[in-house]
Amino acid sequence: MVRNVAGDMAELDPEDFYLLSGVEQGMRFSEWVRRDKLPEYADLTREEVDYRIDRCLDRELIERKTIQYEGYQLTFEGYDALALRTFAERETIDGVGSPLGLGKEGDVYEAQSFRPLALKYHREGYTNFREVNRGREYTADRDHVSWLYTARKAAEREYEAMEELYPDVSVPRPVDHNRHAIVMEKFAGAELSRATLDPEQAVGVLDLILRELATAHELGWVHADASEHNVAVAESGITIFDWPQAVSVDHENAREFLERDVENLTRYFARKYPHEVPRNADIDGIAGAIADGSFESVRTFGAE
Numbered sequence: 001m002v003r004n005v006a007g008d009m010a011e012l013d014p015e016d017f018y019l020l021s022g023v024e025q026g027m028r029f030s031e032w033v034r035r036d037k038l039p040e041y042a043d044l045t046r047e048e049v050d051y052r053i054d055r056c057l058d059r060e061l062i063e064r065k066t067i068q069y070e071g072y073q074l075t076f077e078g079y080d081a082l083a084l085r086t087f088a089e090r091e092t093i094d095g096v097g098s099p100l101g102l103g104k105e106g107d108v109y110e111a112q113s114f115r116p117l118a119l120k121y122h123r124e125g126y127t128n129f130r131e132v133n134r135g136r137e138y139t140a141d142r143d144h145v146s147w148l149y150t151a152r153k154a155a156e157r158e159y160e161a162m163e164e165l166y167p168d169v170s171v172p173r174p175v176d177h178n179r180h181a182i183v184m185e186k187f188a189g190a191e192l193s194r195a196t197l198d199p200e201q202a203v204g205v206l207d208l209i210l211r212e213l214a215t216a217h218e219l220g221w222v223h224a225d226a227s228e229h230n231v232a233v234a235e236s237g238i239t240i241f242d243w244p245q246a247v248s249v250d251h252e253n254a255r256e257f258l259e260r261d262v263e264n265l266t267r268y269f270a271r272k273y274p275h276e277v278p279r280n281a282d283i284d285g286i287a288g289a290i291a292d293g294s295f296e297s298v299r300t301f302g303a304e
Helices: 006-011 014-026 035-042 046-058 076-089 129-134 147-165 199-218 254-272 283-292
Strands: 062-066 070-074 095-102 106-112 117-122 174-178 181-185 231-234 237-240
Touching: 006 076, 014 035, 014 046, 014 062, 014 070, 014 076, 035 046, 035 070, 046 062, 070 076, 076 117, 076 174, 076 181, 117 147, 147 174, 147 181, 199 237, 199 254, 199 283, 254 283
Parallel strands: none
Antiparallel strands: 062 070, 095 106, 106 117, 117 181, 174 181, 231 237
């Protein structure tokens, strides 16, 4: 798990961030940045670089590796620190609070501001970005990528989707974006996989989710990773979150992704509420109705 660096921010000097930014710049060209390149990238003297390297190593914001040369790389903590500094300079957030959810591909924290916000760091690709890249459309056009690029592109894709969908689709309201991090409105409700609905509500909630996907499709987007793990249910309604894998409806695999979204959701409801939700639903028919704007209810597409 990546450590929350919010508590370190007050201890860091502007020159520490110059070094971190220099390492970040160097990682555009090489996985490990040569030490002798850092004065140029960070706009610091060699003596200042030596001092800042030690400070950043002590705080685990960078790591060192000796290959044919002495090289440095940002850790995710270092990348987090750079994004947090930008959000602070923009006055987007005042601080970072308790974790809301920690996972392999993203960490979410409460963000302190004048309204309830959430801060999401994308973690895609940190441990094995080559495996991640094979399944991610936003890295398909690059032969060589770093985990910084993979995580940043995931955040960019998610923020772009939310900006275009909100408020017509029930997604978190996007507030700000920098590098691999997104600030969004904190939404209410429990993850669908952890929620227990009254049985008579099951079809209505599933229909509501699928109608939201239909509106997203009308606006040009397919979620491409929809499941019970990225839908929140509250008394006020539902929220569909986690959009980094979203694709345009013009994507060559958009229909396949849409059918997978529909299958994930309908099969989950059928398993959990077998007496309420149609079994053996016509996935292709539901996806077609979502795509052409005619979807009304899953009851039309399968026997109970």
